[in-house]
Amino acid sequence: MHSDNPSKKICRFEVGHKYCDLFERLGVPRDDRWRSLLSCLRSTQKYSYYSQEQKKQVADLLIKTLEDADFSEERYCSVLREYQAILASSYAKRLEEALQESADLADDFRRSVYHHKGAVEGLEEKSVAAVRSGADPEDIVAQLRDTFQEVISVLKEDAERLDHICKTDGLTGLFNRRAFDENLKEGVKAWESDKKPLCLLLLDVDNLKEFNDRFGHRIGDQALQTFSQIMQAVAHRSHDDDDICCCRFGGDEFAILLFGDAVTDVVEIAQAIRSRLETYDFVIRDNQGRIIKRNVQMTVSCGFAYAHDFSFDNLGARILDAADSALYEAKDLGRNRVVEYSRKDDSCKFTVLSGGDVA
Missing domain, CATH: 3.30.70.270 (Reverse transcriptase/Diguanylate cyclase domain)
Structure with a gap:
């Protein structure tokens, strides 16, 4: 459908197109933007990467739009914003959860760093004390070995704790x-x-x-x-x-x-x-x-x-x-x-x- 008047809204769907015929029966104006938007709403059901809840929300939006039969410029912008919000909802939700999880991990890592600082300082003090003690060299080596084992044990515990935190939901204690x-x-x-x-x-x-x-x-x-x-x-x-x-x-x-x-x-x-x-x-x-x-x-x-x-x-x-x-x-x-x-x-x-x- 074409028009010689550039100010008149036109529909480029070919006559006989199944969507064009459907829109004609439903009273949708011959407007490229409206018919393209409604076609997008209708075709969302075909895409597997949208959740069932998103598809339901889009279907409800399509039905409501057709039932209201308000095809004004203001309503077009409103429907478009709702459609975009629905499609972005799952991403926004995952992003929010990921950011919160990252913040929790950063806090725990900060605490671990301070904990490690104390362990390393303790290692230094014990090592110096062992060397200055004047004890038998074998005894000094044994003391140093025990001191290093303590630090290694702390590091292992922290690694296990961080792995647990990375895989645990903070609210419920279940796996994430x-x-x-x-x-x-x-x-x-x-x-x-x-x-x-x-x-x-x-x-x-x-x-x-x-x-x-x-x-x-x-x-x-x-x-x-x-x-x-x-x-x-x-x-x-x-x-x-x-x-x-x-x-x-x-x-x-x-x-x-x-x-x-x-x-x-x-x-x-x-x-x-x-x-x-x-x-x-x-x-x-x-x-x-x-x-x-x-x-x-x-x-x-x-x-x-x-x-x-x-x-x-x-x-x-x-x-x-x-x-x-x-x-x-x-x-x-x-x-x-x-x-x-x-x-x-x-x-x-x-x-x-x-x-x-x-x-």
Whole structure:
């Protein structure tokens, strides 16, 4: 569609283009910018690198925009800003978490430096004292060896502590995303080389944003800590750290990697965690410890997938996307559900195993 008037907005979609016909039926003006923006909103669903939550937010934005039928310049700028904010949200979230983790590591490293300074100064004092003591040379060597061993021991402890901090979520004490990535990589390697079973269970605390808005982030943090304790207790009831890896994936999302024989218990573990949290009476306290509300209910949505449903090619990303899709399905069906992802004949299937209408 073209126009001889340069001031008139035009549409360069060809007549008969499926989007052009759709926009005509929906009353979208023949404006390149509006139709391009709405096409972008619509095509976001096709890209795998956006999360299911982002895709849902974009879909909701598209539907609302079409329902409002406000195609003014001001509304165009508003929709564009919302779209950009949605696409940038996951990056901003990861960046914020990474910056906080870096700040925590910097503080700990600073403390370690001061600790090392004291150890090195002690090494110098003891070494000088040993040499000036006039003792037998073999005794002096033995004293120096013991002194150096003390410093080496301190350095080893610090290295182990820093490694632990790098892989631990500060709020919940669970493994963090870095540890998750390492354990997933090892699990994929074990499956590919030895066919050691691997399963990924993703869990998302339902409506945490609304919970935080209502009670505050301090209480929200307590809720995450309580949930992590429930998850740990259930997951490790019959399995040790070699078979189960519990992680805080980020924000209100958690992950459990199951290896070997533990894979057969994924359904039982997911159902037990969902049931425990659903019946848990969360107590809200003020900053003085006084109870201000009892019997606050929380729920969790769960989705999981097995490594054996996929080829070796890019297996880590495939199982993560599959479990995320199952989690999104649980959310989309009304939350507080456990959903299994499975594949057969190149098609995927979602099965509700507990919560809601069980298949």
